[in-house]
Amino acid sequence: MLYLCLRDYCQPIKLYLHYRSAMIQYKLIYFDVRGLGEVSRQLFHLAGCEFEDVKIPRNDEQAWLELKKSTPFGQLPILKILDAESQNEIEIPQSSAIGRYLANQFGYAGKTPEEKAMVDAVIDQFKDFLVSQKRLTLAVRTKKSEEEINRVKEDIVTPAKDTYFKILKKLLENNSSGFLVGNDITWADLQISDNLTTLDGLGIFVPSEEPILAKFHEKIMNTPSLKTYFEQRPASLL
Numbered sequence: 001m002l003y004l005c006l007r008d009y010c011q012p013i014k015l016y017l018h019y020r021s022a023m024i025q026y027k028l029i030y031f032d033v034r035g036l037g038e039v040s041r042q043l044f045h046l047a048g049c050e051f052e053d054v055k056i057p058r059n060d061e062q063a064w065l066e067l068k069k070s071t072p073f074g075q076l077p078i079l080k081i082l083d084a085e086s087q088n089e090i091e092i093p094q095s096s097a098i099g100r101y102l103a104n105q106f107g108y109a110g111k112t113p114e115e116k117a118m119v120d121a122v123i124d125q126f127k128d129f130l131v132s133q134k135r136l137t138l139a140v141r142t143k144k145s146e147e148e149i150n151r152v153k154e155d156i157v158t159p160a161k162d163t164y165f166k167i168l169k170k171l172l173e174n175n176s177s178g179f180l181v182g183n184d185i186t187w188a189d190l191q192i193s194d195n196l197t198t199l200d201g202l203g204i205f206v207p208s209e210e211p212i213l214a215k216f217h218e219k220i221m222n223t224p225s226l227k228t229y230f231e232q233r234p235a236s237l238l
């Protein structure tokens with residue numbers, strides 16, 4: 001009886017949800033690099049949700065300065081969410097707020113409050129590491145001498161990396177699923193895997209020296225709903 005009732009209600013609910021999701025239009029605006037916009041792009045692909053992927057050319061300073069004036073916090077990424085029915089539009093700034101919002105919408109934020117807290121903790125750990133990584137990417141981007149780049153690596157990035165990698169390896173060793181938190185992929189896996197791609201390019205993550213992290217990275221890069229996206233996206237060091 002209960003089944004019959006649920007069955008009668010499920011179809012209209014499904015149709016309504018489908019109709020509502022078609023009414024919601026997403027636009028992600030970031031620069032033409034992976035950087036702080038990439039996890040959100042991956043979340044859309046993982047969920048199979050359409051979105052407009054607006055990429056501002058990094059070298060078009062004029063275009064950016066023009067846009068900057070109208071952004072909520074003066075930086076990118078931002079996510080615009082338009083309800084086509086009511087014409088109501090909201091804008092979310094800050095990469096982690098966007099990632100967390102999309103992960104919650106699509107079911108990749110962790111299954112329980114405790115998992116969600118651990119997923120957030122991994123994201124915070126990544127953000128802590130990013131402070132030191134930024135000094136290296138700045139040195140690379142501003143074409144500092146090889147000597148200067150190596151000094152930044154040795155003095156700042158390597159000690160931070162040692163702590164960060166130790167934490168990640170411990171999480172992976174204690175979780176038989178192969179993911180960082182829980183039994184399924186979360187946006188923390190996407191964020192860390194993407195960061196490993198960057199660190200590989202910068203010579204900080206050497207897969208042959210870090211088998212646990214290399215296996216994890218490989219697993220995420222082979223996620224069926226993301227594989228084609230990874231193969232087709234433009235190459236970008238950062």
Ligand SMILES: N[C@@H](CCC(=O)N[C@@H](CS)C(=O)NCC(=O)O)C(=O)O
Nearest residue numbers: 035036074075076077093094095096
């Ligand atoms: N905490 C912010 C940082 C955003 C940020 O640093 N954005 C940079 C690009 S990665 C930016 O907009 N730079 C241009 C500017 O500041 O004018 C976030 O996570 O979204």
